[in-house]
Amino acid sequence: xxxxxxxxxxxxxxxxxxxxxxxxxxxxxxxxxxxxxxxxxxxxxxxxxxxxxxxxxxxxxxxxxxxxxxxxxxxxxxxxxxxxxxxxxxxxxxxxxxxxxxxxxxxxxxxxxxxx
Amino acid sequence: xxxxxxxxxxxxxxxxxxxxxxxxxxxxxxxxxxxxxxxxxxxxxxxxxxxxxxxxxxxxxxxxxxxxxxxxxxxxxxxxxxxxxxxxxxxxxxxxxxxxxxxxxxxxxx
Numbered sequence: 001x002x003x004x005x006x007x008x009x010x011x012x013x014x015x016x017x018x019x020x021x022x023x024x025x026x027x028x029x030x031x032x033x034x035x036x037x038x039x040x041x042x043x044x045x046x047x048x049x050x051x052x053x054x055x056x057x058x059x060x061x062x063x064x065x066x067x068x069x070x071x072x073x074x075x076x077x078x079x080x081x082x083x084x085x086x087x088x089x090x091x092x093x094x095x096x097x098x099x100x101x102x103x104x105x106x107x108x109x110x111x112x113x114x115x116x
Numbered sequence: 117x118x119x120x121x122x123x124x125x126x127x128x129x130x131x132x133x134x135x136x137x138x139x140x141x142x143x144x145x146x147x148x149x150x151x152x153x154x155x156x157x158x159x160x161x162x163x164x165x166x167x168x169x170x171x172x173x174x175x176x177x178x179x180x181x182x183x184x185x186x187x188x189x190x191x192x193x194x195x196x197x198x199x200x201x202x203x204x205x206x207x208x209x210x211x212x213x214x215x216x217x218x219x220x221x222x223x224x225x226x
Contacts, residue, residue: 033214042120042204042216043160056213091159104150105214107159 004108006092012114018080021111025094032069033105034077035091043091049075082115117142120207120217128223135192137220139205148208149181151190154219155201164190195224
């Protein structure tokens with residue numbers, strides 16, 4: 001079974017530039033998550049999709065971050081304009097369902113962003 | 117107060133010892149609890165889940181939950197150098213949102 005695919009693996013940009021990350025979840029997984037993990041910290045949920053609808057985006061900085069999940073499959077996370085503090089690993093994860101007793105998220109390898 | 121709190125460590129134990137990792141959470145409405153392991157430079161992977169008070173054992177791993185004290189722990193018996201990683205406690209609130217702690221780094225000395 002193919003895992004969660006993410007690209008690019010690494011990206012270096014200047015502040016105020018834009019960047020986009022792509023994620024393809026495990027086939028059949030209805031729920032897709034984008035987490036931000038800053039070095040030395042735990043993953044922080046940015047946005048959670050159930051099929052192509054947003055379940056939670058309360059911690060997404062909406063003035064600069066946007067995300068979409070067209071057709072309920074793959075997803076794109078965009079940052080525009082980037083700030084220095086956006087340097088982090090952006091983890092995409094998926095799960096079969098999003099019920100209370102289902103906490104098994106399958107993570108992709110992550111996209112490491114460095115903002116200079 | 118953080119929603120999920122863990123000691124950042126590092127927790128250093130000798131090979132063969134028991135490693136004890138702890139986590140507290142603030143939302144009394146939390147109902148599901150998970151431990152993820154994250155090797156350096158890698159993504160988190162689920163190792164244990166627990167939903168009711170008490171102990172749950174899986175091989176060398178035991179998860180313990182005390183909802184009254186809002187406390188979750190993970191015991192690793194017969195620790196191996198390959199267990200050296202960061203262990204993330206994650207808590208699912210009634211909103212279905214999975215919140216991670218900042219993790220405890222475990223070092224197992226050969």
